Amino acid sequence: MSAEQNNQADSQSAEKETVDAAYTEGVDNPENGASEPAQQIESELDKVRKESEENYQRYLRAQADFDNxxxxxxxxxxxxxxxASLQVIEQLLPVVDNMERALSAGKEGKDYEALLKGVDMIFRQLEHALANEGLKAMDTIGQPFNPEFHQAIMQVESEEYDEGIVVEEIQKGYLLKDKVIRPAMVKVSS
Structure with a gap:
């Protein structure tokens, strides 16, 4: 390298040190005008930190609210x-009371016709309570066999009905609203 190039490199190095010293002095010296941007940045940073902390606290509260x-x-x-069965049980309690009364009356007297009439009334009361909850018996005799509603236990010859028609009901089937809760046991014509 030539002496001229060495002098030029030395002068560039000196200029860089002067600029670095001025910047450092400006940042370190609050009286100097160059420190205002640093203070402004610090102020913004504090503001963002506070906002971040508030958002974190909101997040924690929202999480706690959601957990609750x-x-x-x-x-x-x-x-x-x-x-869930409370309403049904409340409707069935009078039926139970009447059944107890019928049983005690049956033990005391020998009037079987009155006992039969009382049991029939209790049965109608029970049917009414169950119907209020959406239970209804299926109408099966004379209907086409449907495996969704019927359970065939036997096929029988029938002159009265065509093939595949329910001719006799062995056990009633029930629907709760529109859902089958017990299919009807039936005999089907062949």
Whole structure:
């Protein structure tokens, strides 16, 4: 390298050191005008930190609220399942009371016709309570056999009905609203 190039490199190095020293002095010296951007940046950083902390606290509160909601919903669901039959049982209690009365009256007296009439009334009361909950008996005799509603236990010859028609009901089938809860046991014509 030539002496001229060495001098030029030395002067560039000196200029760089002067600029670095001025920047460092400006940042370190709050009285100098160059420190204002640093203070502004520091102020913005504090503001962002506070906002971040507020958002984190909001997040924690929302998470706690959601956990409480989930727990409360689960408890309500468990309680609903636990007491789901309450309404039906309340409707059946008068039936039980009347059945007890009929049994005690049957033990005391020998009036079987009155006992039969009382049991018939209790049966109608029971049917009414179950119908209020959406239970209804299937009408099967004379209907085409349907495996969704009927359980065929036997096929019989019939002159009265065509093939595949229910001719006799062995056990009643029931629907709860629109769902089959027990298919009817039937005899089907062949």
């Amino acid at each position: 909601f989930r727990r409360r919903t689960r408890q309500e669901k468990e309680e609903l399942a636990k007491y």
